[in-house]
Amino acid sequence: MRRWNGWGDETFNLALPPEGKGFLAGLIGRGQPLPDASLPEVCARVPETRLPTPTEPGLAELLDTSPEARVRHARGQSLADWLAMRSGEFGVFPDGVARPRSAREVQGLLRYASEHDAHLIPYGGGTSVAGHINPPLSDKPLVTVDMGEMNQLTDLDRESQIATFGAGTPGPLVESQLRAHGYTLGHFPQSFELSTIGGWVASRSSGQQSLRYGRIEQLFAGGRVETLQGTLELPTIPASSAGPDIREMVLGSEGRFGVITEVKVRISRLPEKETFHVVFFPDWEQARGACRELVQNRVQLSMLRLSNALETETQLALAGHPRLISLLERYLSIRGAGDGKCMMTFGLTGSRRQVSSALGETRRTCSDYDGVYTGTHLGDKWAEKRFTMPYLREALWQLGYAVDTLETATDWDNVDNLLALMEDNLRHGLEGDNESVHVFTHLSHFYGQGCSIYTTYVFRVADSYEATLARWKSLKHSTSEMIVRNGGTISHQHGVGKDHARYLPVEKGELGMLAIRSLCQTFDPDALLNPGTLVE
16 A cells, blocks of 8 residues: 555655664754654545536546545655645645546546536656646646556557557556566666656656666657547657657646557567676766766666765665675775765666676776776665665654755756755755755766756754745755756756746746747647646
């Protein structure tokens, strides 16, 4: 069963080791947790539904207006959502939750919305950290459309290597259904456990192994979108110079144009071999230089991640096994990677020959930058936990800490500048409250021209939910403004949602925003679909 007020499976917990508790307390002080509301308490606050009774046959059975269903679909997974769920102060709930089983039933829901002037919000796995699925305050009734019933592989073209899925198929089900036929999609965002293939398309998601398989825009071959103006079919053509790509319009549309019901993706045969490795560098400059050279030389890596010195220190402190970590630290110090060291994790995927060749080239490049290769043990540990790290938010919350992330991407010549601005702003952002913030960063996706920057920040909760939310807003919004004013995108992989919509005009410009709004107007002239998302 999913947690109703947090991340993931309620039966799974990821504990913070004792050493980690002391590490955080020494940096920012001991936390004091806030009390959690209970599910029955919150359900009791859900108002009566405003939804009119459907007249179309079969539509009424799709709608669930029970308080618990509406609570479970009212929020995503941003820190603001977390605080709303934990406090029980949700503010707004959907009036009902629909679970369509076919494109035809989605069409019926669109007709229902048009007939009754109701809002519709498409809902995939509920993992949004940017407010995509949050109901806005409105005098119109609102239906959240949970796509979870449309979760099957419906066609597999082996010759073209195109697979067709229902848009509500979650990551593990995508991979298990493909694996049974000897294929993989290879799209592994950290939210993989819960997020859906339609959500990946709608938010322009990026998976951890995008160096091999590509981002979702490279994997998305076509599909089907149900709109208020009719069905939009996207054919699977390998390439075209026939005007603007309609497929690109759907990517990142975040439910503003219609409801994605069918996703066709480019798949790959299962690799013969896959391994993950770790290298430590003496300092950031050499580590960053090695990563840039590897990517610009097109070494066949499947993933690459570089932690700065503070993230490296934090990861080792939270790893547990203090005796083994101490031995590792001593060895690295002898090899020249002591204080200020940075950890690089990389993956190799493909045939045995490809993996062997890429490993040799990667090790030679890292050696040129004084990297210390430590084998696959730490890489295997990363792979083991790569989808469970969000569960740490629960462990930190129970200790009185709030944790959130900010991510962007920029060109290589701006990486150090933007990273420093982000970290400095976050680190000093709560000095007015006499509070410290622990901030650390990794580069998570790499391109020839630049990379993404993924920054995590941890701070103590205040003595009330209101004050804690105020702390988050101050940190989040001041740093987001700094990002877009200094050459970064407001989102590399999490989308825009409602939380980031105010910053989008800086990146897109006045004419670009006019074009986006024109598309919204074309597909949804009455602004019934996911209002306030993507564009305000």
